[in-house]
Amino acid sequence: DAGVIQSPRHEVTEMGQEVTLRCKPISGHNSLFWYRQTMMRGLELLIYFNNNVPIDDSGMPEDRFSAKMPNASFSTLKIQPSEPRDSAVYFCASSLSGDSYEQYFGPGTRLTVT
Amino acid sequence: AQTVTQSQPEMSVQEAETVTLSCTYDTSESDYYLFWYKQPPSRQMILVIRQEAYKQQNATENRFSVNFQKAAKSFSLKISDSQLGDAAMYFCAYKDRGGSEKLVFGKGTKLTVNP
Numbered sequence: 001d002a003g004v005i006q007s008p009r010h011e012v013t014e015m016g017q018e019v020t021l022r023c024k025p026i027s028g029h030n031s032l033f034w035y036r037q038t039m040m041r042g043l044e045l046l047i048y049f050n051n052n053v054p055i056d057d058s059g060m061p062e063d064r065f066s067a068k069m070p071n072a073s074f075s076t077l078k079i080q081p082s083e084p085r086d087s088a089v090y091f092c093a094s095s096l097s098g099d100s101y102e103q104y105f106g107p108g109t110r111l112t113v114t
Numbered sequence: 115a116q117t118v119t120q121s122q123p124e125m126s127v128q129e130a131e132t133v134t135l136s137c138t139y140d141t142s143e144s145d146y147y148l149f150w151y152k153q154p155p156s157r158q159m160i161l162v163i164r165q166e167a168y169k170q171q172n173a174t175e176n177r178f179s180v181n182f183q184k185a186a187k188s189f190s191l192k193i194s195d196s197q198l199g200d201a202a203m204y205f206c207a208y209k210d211r212g213g214s215e216k217l218v219f220g221k222g223t224k225l226t227v228n229p
Contacts (some may be wrong), residue, residue: 031215043205043219056214074169089157095215100147100166105218 004106006092012074012112018080020110024073025094032056033093033103034067034077049075050097082113116141117194118208120220127196128228134181135191135223137206145211148182153222156204164206165189167211193225200226 002085005024013019025032033048036059047057060067064083079086089110093103112114127133139148149164153166165173165182172180177197183192193200206220 032217035217037119042221043217045216045218048216050215058168059216091159093159097215102164108157110157 004092004094004104006106006109007079008109009107010110010112012114013082014114017085017113019082019111019113021035021077021090021092021111023077023092023106025075025092025093026104027073029096029104030072031070031095031097031101031103032075033095033099034075035091037089037091037108038087042098046077046090058066066071074090079111082111084113087111087113091092115226116146116208116210116218118206118218118220120206120223122223123221124224124226126226126228127193128206129196129198131196132192132194133196133225135193135204135206135225137189137191139187139189139206139208139222141208141210142222143210147209148180149207149209149212150180150191150203151205151207151219152177152200153205154199159205163191185219196227198229201225214217 007022034046037043046059047067052069067077089108091108092106095103097103146167148165152160163175177194179192203220203222207217
């Protein structure tokens with residue numbers, strides 16, 4: 001069984017450019033999460049979806065960030081325009097909806113904005 | 115808002131010895147879940163063990179066990195018979211039961227295992 005798939009694994013871009021991170025959750029999972037990991041702030045939730053609907057986007061830092069989930073098997077996190085402080089590892093995770101289910105993490109995308 | 119604190123940025127242990135990683139949390143909820151995740155250099159997040167707050171019995175998974183003290187809001191991880199492969203960052207995490215599905219993480223403890 002394939003786990004959570006994220007692409008690209010690494011992204012280097014220049015300040016001001018648009019960046020799109022992609023995630024394919026585990027088939028059958030109906031909750032999807034985007035987390036960001038930095039040295040300063042650790043791991044923090046940006047947004048999560050349940051049945052393709054955004055439930056909590058309180059962690060999205062500002063309007064430059066947007067996330068979509070057009071169907072159950074695909075989600076994107078877009079940063080436009082990107083800034084050096086956006087450099088981080090971005091994780092996507094998925095789970096079955098409900099309290100007792102484990103979140104499975106993808107391998108992460110390491111984003112560097114120069 | 116819930117918070118999770120890991121007061122040990124780094125720990126080290128000799129191979130085959132036992133080590134305990136500390137975690138405290140703050141919440142006004144009475145029912146929740148607590149987790150320990152492992153992140154090796156590959157950066158893959160791996161669930162090590164979880165505890166339901168309504169269960170008094172401490173969770174165990176092979177060499178990994180927890181000491182859950184609900185009144186003290188403490189949740190420590192004990193690794194017995196440490197192995198070189200246990201070297202990683204370890205994150206303590208909290209999740210509400212019946213509310214938000216998001217995980218709230220501590221800042222992590224870097225564990226080094228010395229041969």
